[in-house]
Amino acid sequence: MEQTKRIDGLIVYGVIYLGFLYLPILLIPLFSFNDSIYIAFPLKGFTLQWYEAMIAQDALVRSLMNSLKVASAVAVISTIFGTLAAKAVTGYNLRGKAPVVAFIMIPFVIPGIILGISLLVLINRLGVTPSLLTVGLGHIMIAIPFSMMVMISRLEGLDRDLEEASMDLGEGVWSTFWRVTFPLALPGIVASLLLTFTLSFDEFLIAFFLTGKEATLPIFIFSQLRLSQKLPNVLALGSCILAASTVVIAAAEYIRRRNLRSDRQSGLGV
Amino acid sequence: MRKRNFIEVRNVTKRFGRVRALHSVDIEVNEGEFFALLGPSGCGKTTLLRILAGFESPTEGEVFIDGQAMSAVPANRRPVNMVFQNYAIFPHLNVRQNIAYGLRRQRLPKAELDAVIERALVLIKLEGFGERRSDQLSGGQRQRVALARALVKQPKVLLLDEPLGALDKRLREQMQVELRALQQEVGVTFVFVTHDQEEALSMSDRIAVLSEGEVLQVDTPERLYERPVSREVADFIGTMNFVEGEVEGVDTDMISVDAGPLGRVSAASDERTRPGRGARVLIAIRPEKIAVSRERPDVPSNLVRGQVSAASYLGDRSHLRVDVPGLGAPISVASQNILPLLHSAHAAESDAMWLSWPASAVVLLPPE
Numbered sequence: 034m035e036q037t038k039r040i041d042g043l044i045v046y047g048v049i050y051l052g053f054l055y056l057p058i059l060l061i062p063l064f065s066f067n068d069s070i071y072i073a074f075p076l077k078g079f080t081l082q083w084y085e086a087m088i089a090q091d092a093l094v095r096s097l098m099n100s101l102k103v104a105s106a107v108a109v110i111s112t113i114f115g116t117l118a119a120k121a122v123t124g125y126n127l128r129g130k131a132p133v134v135a136f137i138m139i140p141f142v143i144p145g146i147i148l149g150i151s152l153l154v155l156i157n158r159l160g161v162t163p164s165l166l167t168v169g170l171g172h173i174m175i176a177i178p179f180s181m182m183v184m185i186s187r188l189e190g191l192d193r194d195l196e197e198a199s200m201d202l203g204e205g206v207w208s209t210f211w212r213v214t215f216p217l218a219l220p221g222i223v224a225s226l227l228l229t230f231t232l233s234f235d236e237f238l239i240a241f242f243l244t245g246k247e248a249t250l251p252i253f254i255f256s257q258l259r260l261s262q263k264l265p266n267v268l269a270l271g272s273c274i275l276a277a278s279t280v281v282i283a284a285a286e287y288i289r290r291r292n293l294r295s296d297r298q299s300g301l302g303v
Numbered sequence: 304m305r306k307r308n309f310i311e312v313r314n315v316t317k318r319f320g321r322v323r324a325l326h327s328v329d330i331e332v333n334e335g336e337f338f339a340l341l342g343p344s345g346c347g348k349t350t351l352l353r354i355l356a357g358f359e360s361p362t363e364g365e366v367f368i369d370g371q372a373m374s375a376v377p378a379n380r381r382p383v384n385m386v387f388q389n390y391a392i393f394p395h396l397n398v399r400q401n402i403a404y405g406l407r408r409q410r411l412p413k414a415e416l417d418a419v420i421e422r423a424l425v426l427i428k429l430e431g432f433g434e435r436r437s438d439q440l441s442g443g444q445r446q447r448v449a450l451a452r453a454l455v456k457q458p459k460v461l462l463l464d465e466p467l468g469a470l471d472k473r474l475r476e477q478m479q480v481e482l483r484a485l486q487q488e489v490g491v492t493f494v495f496v497t498h499d500q501e502e503a504l505s506m507s508d509r510i511a512v513l514s515e516g517e518v519l520q521v522d523t524p525e526r527l528y529e530r531p532v533s534r535e536v537a538d539f540i541g542t543m544n545f546v547e548g549e550v551e552g553v554d555t556d557m558i559s560v561d562a563g564p565l566g567r568v569s570a571a572s573d574e575r576t577r578p579g580r581g582a583r584v585l586i587a588i589r590p591e592k593i594a595v596s597r598e599r600p601d602v603p604s605n606l607v608r609g610q611v612s613a614a615s616y617l618g619d620r621s622h623l624r625v626d627v628p629g630l631g632a633p634i635s636v637a638s639q640n641i642l643p644l645l646h647s648a649h650a651a652e653s654d655a656m657w658l659s660w661p662a663s664a665v666v667l668l669p670p671e
């Protein structure tokens with residue numbers, strides 16, 4: 034009897050927790066179809082006008098494109114650096130490995146606002162004008178540690194014998210990387226790309242300091258919040274992003290599970 | 304003509320920080336030989352193999368393969384290939400791709416490549432398995448894929464690190480026979496690591512016994528078993544009875560030793576062991592060389608009477624432990640059960656029996 038009571042309590046807790054987590058998010062698509070400029074109950078009626086307005090709003094579309102560009106570049110570049118760094122850390126008996134890793138991981142723990150200000154000071158000193166490029170560089174800086182973490186956990190699960198076997202069969206260091214390490218690290222690379230892309234895509238603080246004339250999406254949305262008649266456009270945009278990220282995450286999870294299965298069969302682990 | 308000293312390991316020492324994995328190792332392997340490295344866990348077998356493969360470089364000393372110094376040759380340019388302890392089959396490639404992995408640089412035409420792979424699959428008896436992924440193979444099949452992958456490279460030397468260690472006993476015995484047959488078929492020099500002495504004895508042309516990074520003895524299986532050079536080797540390969548004694552007389556072909564409670568023991572002398580008069584020696588005798596009888600055999604020496612303290616029946620043979628008055632440890636005897644069971648000649652516990660052994664079975668070792 035007591036057992037069931039305890040489980041019931043847990044279920045109630047779980048439901049409340051999930052509601053707390055997701056209800057606010059679900060309000061966004063809900064109000065994006067609401068035929069009213071005010072975000073308040075009761076709902077007025079169904080409309081697609083905010084979506085039309087969103088597409089018509091040039092600045093919004095441009096900032097979305099900016100963010101996609103920056104996030105893609107950040108994802109690719111930081112994943113390359115993160116992978117190479119992770120390879121160095123896991124592969125070789127690097128002397129002074131621990132301090133090197135700690136050093137690379139520092140941006141991980143520095144508050145974004147501090148990083149933003151210091152980068153702004155730095156580029157001013159160097160005489161560089163803030164632009165999407167500087168935003169991208171700032172994002173790469175914070176994205177590399179994330180990529181490195183993901184790649185370290187993937188590469189540590191790899192058997193070192195496999196790379197040695199490749200060398201033994203006549204391949205050099207570089208072709209061993211392409212023929213063995215890379216394909217086996219691919220699930221990690223995909224995960225790192227997704228993670229760093231998202232990181233850059235919704236990053237606000239650093240972008241706020243480093244952005245120039247061209248705004249990224251979070252900066253644009255922030256500027257729109259002051260204009261209440263544009264708010265429903267933002268909701269429509271939010272709903273689109275929500276839908277897109279749900280699809281991407283589902284895809285990533287699907288890939289991860291498929292790899293997990295074949296890894297387990299081949300005794301690879303991780 | 305097969306070359307002698309095809310592989311030469313000269314005075315190789317390897318240190319990992321403070322750990323000394325190998326100490327002044329000298330080994331020569333002839334071309335086409337099946338050569339085993341035998342020793343307990345941690346004695347440096349894998350380290351020596353990895354030095355031959357080029358994954359580690361010796362702290363001191365040099366390795367020559369086919370007369371060529373190897374220190375400046377990286378692993379991917381050495382004329383050797385390795386079968387890893389866990390096989391290291393590429394999990395993202397199928398069997399065919401695994402076997403073809405090392406051939407890419409040769410840029411063979413497609414038809415020729417296919418023919419090479421097909422021949423390899425036949426050799427390892429895995430025809431029709433070409434499209435399988437490594438996770439769809441059994442342990443023995445993986446082992447054979449690893450073998451084929453190395454052999455298609457036509458190495459001068461194949462290095463195998465406990466290739467049968469992960470297999471169960473039955474498969475292991477089958478693979479021992481197959482591997483040996485394969486080696487004779489392809490004629491490649493095999494350097495084979497194992498810590499299983501029976502495996503080493505049954506498969507190898509010669510064996511190097513290692514202990515704590517040092518080579519104790521390099522010899523044929525027969526000589527290693529019959530004529531170990533030290534108590535350590537004798538202990539590692541099979542079991543032996545040891546009794547201390549003092550040399551009484553040295554003849555041209557016979558050495559007689561005063562062995563205290565064992566009486567006078569005469570040993571056939573060979574070219575290697577010629578201790579002088581009065582020298583302390585360790586007498587070593589294999590359990591199966593000792594004959595047991597109720598009646599006193601009609602021999603002048605190499606004879607002692609004792610009481611059976613334990614007898615265990617193992618079907619084809621029986622193991623006895625015989626207490627000899629004045630001797631610290633009981634003598635182990637393994638006797639073949641040639642006569643039918645329960646025959647009165649068989650020894651049982653607390654029977655008093657005569658033990659005797661031929662002079663040729665006595666090995667004289669340096670004292671401890």
Ligand SMILES: Nc1ncnc2c1ncn2[C@@H]1O[C@H](COP(=O)(O)OP(=O)(O)OP(=O)(O)O)[C@@H](O)[C@H]1O
Binds near residue numbers: 347
């Ligand atoms: N990379 C390394 N760093 C430090 N010590 C090492 C390294 N590789 C081997 N050793 C040490 O060298 C010694 C010999 O190791 P090795 O792996 O050669 O033993 P082995 O004979 O192959 O043992 P096993 O039968 O257990 O495989 C061991 O004491 C081991 O701890």
Ligand SMILES: [Mg+2]
Binds near residue numbers: 348349350
């Ligand atoms: Mg080993």
